[in-house]
Amino acid sequence: MTSFDRYRIIAFLLTFLNFFCGFIGIIVSISYSMDFFYLPLQLLVFGTIFDFLDGKIAKMSTTKSNLGEYLDSIGDTITFAILPGIMVLNAPTLGNNNSNIAAFLSLGIAGIYTLCGWARLVRFTFRPTATHFEGFPSAAAALLVGSSALLAQSSEVEWFFWPNGFPLTMITVIIGFLMLSSINYPNPKRQMKVDLIAIGVTGIVVVIFVLFPSTLTLLGVIFIAMLYTVFGPYYLKQTEKKRKIT
Numbered sequence: 076m077t078s079f080d081r082y083r084i085i086a087f088l089l090t091f092l093n094f095f096c097g098f099i100g101i102i103v104s105i106s107y108s109m110d111f112f113y114l115p116l117q118l119l120v121f122g123t124i125f126d127f128l129d130g131k132i133a134k135m136s137t138t139k140s141n142l143g144e145y146l147d148s149i150g151d152t153i154t155f156a157i158l159p160g161i162m163v164l165n166a167p168t169l170g171n172n173n174s175n176i177a178a179f180l181s182l183g184i185a186g187i188y189t190l191c192g193w194a195r196l197v198r199f200t201f202r203p204t205a206t207h208f209e210g211f212p213s214a215a216a217a218l219l220v221g222s223s224a225l226l227a228q229s230s231e232v233e234w235f236f237w238p239n240g241f242p243l244t245m246i247t248v249i250i251g252f253l254m255l256s257s258i259n260y261p262n263p264k265r266q267m268k269v270d271l272i273a274i275g276v277t278g279i280v281v282v283i284f285v286l287f288p289s290t291l292t293l294l295g296v297i298f299i300a301m302l303y304t305v306f307g308p309y310y311l312k313q314t315e316k317k318r319k320i321t
Contacts, residue, residue, distance in 0.1 A: 082136040083143065089129035090146050096122035097154030104161045112228075113288035115162055116221045116296075120285055122154035123214045148200050155217040156192030160185040162224040163247055167240030184244050188220060191251035198255075207311055208260040211253035211304065215260075218281075219300035220247050222293055231290045250304070260307040267314060 100118035103111050126147070133143055163185040195213050202209070227236035227243045236242050263274055277299050284292040 082132055086129045086133040086136070086143060087146065089125045089132060090143065090150050093122045093125040093129065094146075094150035094153055096125065097150065097158050100154070100158045101161055104158065104165060107165050113225065113293075115158060116218075116225055116293075117285050117288065119154060119158060119217055119221050120281055122150075122158075123218065126151060126154070126214060144200065148196055151196050151213060152193050155213040156189045156196065159192070159217045159220040159224065160189035162221050163188065163243065166224040166227040166243055167236055168247070169240050169244040184247055188216075188247045188251040191254045192216060195254035204262065206265050206315075207262045210256050210258060211250060211260060212262075213254060215300060215303055216250045216254050218296060219304060220250055222296045222300065223247070226290070226293055226297060229290045229293070253304070258308050259311055260303070261311045261314075265314075267318070269314060 096118040100115040104115045168181045168184045223246045280295045
């Protein structure tokens with residue numbers, strides 16, 4: 076077996092693990108047991124890691140596989156588009172009550188995010204970018220929306236999300252449309268030192284959440300995601316200016 080074959084097999088395995096994390100996360104979210112309250116987001120984090128690694132490993136191969144790209148897109152859709160949408164269904168959204176109208180509103184809100192996430196992934200497949208993300212990246216969107224959906228169900232901060240779930244609704248819809256926007260966000264592929272530092276800090280915060288899930292560590296994940304959402308485009312613009320000057 077040649078070296079590039081090994082790289083392809085490893086990349087396929089990582090893609091499968093991403094898909095597996097998203098699929099199990101969906102099952103756990105649908106069953107909605109408080110015993111596994113944080114598990115869907117923890118699986119989403121692992122899916123993000125596997126998605127990042129499969130791209131790195133695939134680039135080590137000397138051959139290009141269309142099958143790998145299609146499988147990766149399917150796995151990303153499961154983990155970053157469908158799973159967060161289902162997590163939103165478990166949380167208080169606009170008009171959240173026992174009426175049929177409220178149920179359709181909740182489905183519509185979750186559906187908007189899922190469709191936007193799927194469209195974002197399709198666009199990236201056919202129009203990939205190297206030094207930046209065109210539109211809000213789907214993995215970051217999934218982390219922000221998924222963590223917001225969990226936080227909205229936490230008794231410690233119910234004062235912010237209740238009684239009508241308006242904040243979570245706005246976060247979900249805005250992030251959905253940001254994914255389809257033409258706003259540019261930083262991409263780790265730039266390999267800038269300041270990017271690597273930011274990625275390292277983010278990784279530490281996420282790992283702490285995975286090992287010690289709680290409302291406090293969940294707030295840390297949301298804080299980092301919000302910083303990237305609000306200041307990412309400005310940060311990208313300023314650092315690209317400095318890089319061109321130097």
